[in-house]
Amino acid sequence: xxxxxxxxxxxxxxxxxxxxxxxxxxxxxxxxxxxxxxxxxxxxxxxxxxxxxxxxxxxxxxxxxxxxxxxxxxxxxxxxxxxxxxxxxxxxxxxxxxxxxxxxxxxxxxxxxxxxxxxxxx
Amino acid sequence: xxxxxxxxxxxxxxxxxxxxxxxxxxxxxxxxxxxxxxxxxxxxxxxxxxxxxxxxxxxxxxxxxxxxxxxxxxxxxxxxxxxxxxxxxxxxxxxxxxxxxxxxxx
Numbered sequence: 001x002x003x004x005x006x007x008x009x010x011x012x013x014x015x016x017x018x019x020x021x022x023x024x025x026x027x028x029x030x031x032x033x034x035x036x037x038x039x040x041x042x043x044x045x046x047x048x049x050x051x052x053x054x055x056x057x058x059x060x061x062x063x064x065x066x067x068x069x070x071x072x073x074x075x076x077x078x079x080x081x082x083x084x085x086x087x088x089x090x091x092x093x094x095x096x097x098x099x100x101x102x103x104x105x106x107x108x109x110x111x112x113x114x115x116x117x118x119x120x121x122x
Numbered sequence: 123x124x125x126x127x128x129x130x131x132x133x134x135x136x137x138x139x140x141x142x143x144x145x146x147x148x149x150x151x152x153x154x155x156x157x158x159x160x161x162x163x164x165x166x167x168x169x170x171x172x173x174x175x176x177x178x179x180x181x182x183x184x185x186x187x188x189x190x191x192x193x194x195x196x197x198x199x200x201x202x203x204x205x206x207x208x209x210x211x212x213x214x215x216x217x218x219x220x221x222x223x224x225x226x227x228x
Binding site: 058060109113 | 212220
């Protein structure tokens with residue numbers, strides 16, 4: 001059964017770079033989009049972006065170009081960097097697997113990591 | 123695409139039939155997913171393509187709708203169903219969620 005294991009620094013100062021990594025265990029890395037989300041305390045879910053094995057990316061314009069995503073296919077890992085963090089970036093961050101149905105029309109997230117709490121404070 | 127759920131919160135009892143509505147700011151055909159999230163846990167996929175039940179999800183959950191209006195129905199609430207529910211459009215990027223509907227005990 002596929003599992004996502006995620007990790008990264010949990011406490012940052014303003015202007016630092018948030019860096020998270022997610023490992024795909026027990027399943028294929030190819031054929032999926034690997035996604036990132038965040039959830040501020042007490043609030044709803046926000047999609048940050050996604051990347052496939054080939055490195056094609058899409059991200060939320062609301063994050064104004066601060067997002068960088070990468071994959072390491074040799075290790076079945078994908079990563080998120082968010083630059084110039086502020087207190088507004090304090091949230092629980094999730095990674096997830098994006099899956100297309102056959103014949104590739106509908107898209108959903110069916111496997112999620114456990115989440116990493118990131119706090120930004122001076 | 124903006125997704126709006128109603129109600130934002132809902133109180134119900136075990137055995138009740140519950141319906142949550144999700145509206146899209148433009149037509150999204152049936153590119154609509156529903157997730158359940160319990161406190162401190164990652165979301166779980168319930169329904170995709172507006173009405174297709176994810177494998178392993180109990181049949182008391184059902185989804186319907188198309189274009190701009192969608193519903194999630196729980197036919198007979200069970201104790202484990204008290205959670206927050208989110209709709210999400212997969213029609214286009216940026217991928218967007220509704221604000222959530224918190225379902226709690228009456």
